[in-house]
Amino acid sequence: MLQTLEDETVFINEVTLQDQTYSYLLFFPSKMVKRFVFHYNTQEIMTVHNIPLMITVNVLLTLVMSFIYATNLSRPLNGIIQNIVALSKGEVIHKTKKPSLYASVEERLDELALKLERAEFERQQMEALREEWIGNITHDIKTPLTSIRGNAEILGDEDYEITLEQRQLYAHVILQQADYIKTLVDDLNLSTRLKNGNLTLHQKPVNVVSLLREVVIDFLNNPRYEGYEIEFIYQEEYLVLTLDELLMKRVFINLMTNAMDHNPQGTKIKVDVQQKGQTIIKISDEGVGIKKEDLAHIFTRYYRGTNTTKSSQGSGLGLAIAYDIVKIHGGEIKASSVIGQGLEILITLK
Known part of the structure; x- marks a missing residue:
């Protein structure tokens, strides 16, 4: 018990010793004894002490999430890099079917690989x-x-x-x-x-009908081809186009030569030119024709077909040259054939 007097502070208490209870009094001058009151807020203390813990937990969570995110980002990138390296070495790349953040990049990479x-x-x-x-x-x-x-x-x-x-x-x-x-x-x-692509065109207005007639006459007068029948068909006397005359003449010569060199004597050759919005030139024969597998390569350089009754003499470049010349003039050239019925070459010029 604490009791405060005017000049002194008295402490009174009891103590038990050997089953005996004693009372004692302690007197202190007031100047030597002071009383202080402290208030403790447990919630505030817990909050203050939890701040470092919360910071530590947040840092750890951030590191874990960053690791997971970086792994998800880097894994497809590693695959893309490996595929790029494989492509640079000419190797086959491994396509992925899993959804990815870089799906568009992987699609472009797959397209590049196919090309x-x-x-x-x-x-x-x-x-x-x-x-x-x-x-x-x-x-x-x-x-x-x-x-x-x-x-x-x-x-x-x-x-x-x-x-x-x-x-x-x-x-x-x-x-x-x-x-x-x-x-x-x-x-x-x-x-x-x-x-x-380093050939210069010397273009000028040319009458295609006259040019074709000249080529046909040259073949008719050539003893080498005297056993062939050539029919020249046209509706108009003048069909003028702007083109390189020497190169286009080379096209017609190559096509006519091909028709005769790969067919027996007596084969009929038709040269037909007409105007239907565009100039259409057909050079066809009624010869042996070309197999489907050979037809797909007819304009390929160095290619020589196997379906012929005559020895294949020549460079194997004639039709490829004709194809390229027509193309650089902005035209189209196509071939169709039926075995036993002959070959038809169709040229369209603007």
Whole structure:
């Protein structure tokens, strides 16, 4: 018990010792004793002490969420990077079917992979055709070179007696074979320039009917093709177009040559030109026709079809050159065929 007097403060209390209860009094001067009252708010104390804990928990949660988010972001990125590296090495990429934040990027990557696969397939096909063409062109050049060499040796042999007529015949064979080699080389040169896009067009107004008539007459007067029938059909005398006359003439010559070289003598060739908003030129034959699998490659460089009754002599570039020339003039060229009924080439020029 605490009791405060005027000048003193008295503490009174009891204490039990050995079953005896004693009372005691403690007197303190008022100047030596003071009383202080403290109030404690338990909720406030808990709040203050919980702040570091809350901060720590929030930091940990933030780190965990950041890790999860970064993992979800980086996992598809790793796959995309691996696919890009694979594409750079020419390898097949692994497509993913799972939804992803980078779905649009992965779709574009898949499209790129398909284009690269297609390009590689076409490159391999072209390489195979090129190697085949090299073999064919080597054989085609070797044959006339052998003929040139043989005839030249006869002409140069002083011990070999020949008449003037025989001499002229040997000289004619040499010139003919030399021209053939020149044609092969010219075809290769023109095809390369067309493919690389570095051929300049010398365009001017040209009467297509007159140009076709000139080509038809040249073939009719060529002894090599005297066994073929050529029919020239046109409705108008003048169909004037702006084009490179020499190159377009090359197109018609190549198409006519193809029709005759791959069909037996007696085959009928039709050349039909008409105006229907656009100029349409059809060069068709009633020959052996072309197989479907060959038709798909008819305008491919170096390609030579197998469905022919005659030996395939030439560069294998004639139709590819014709195709490219028509294209650079802004025209269209298509082919259709039925086995046993012939081949039709359709050219549309604006």
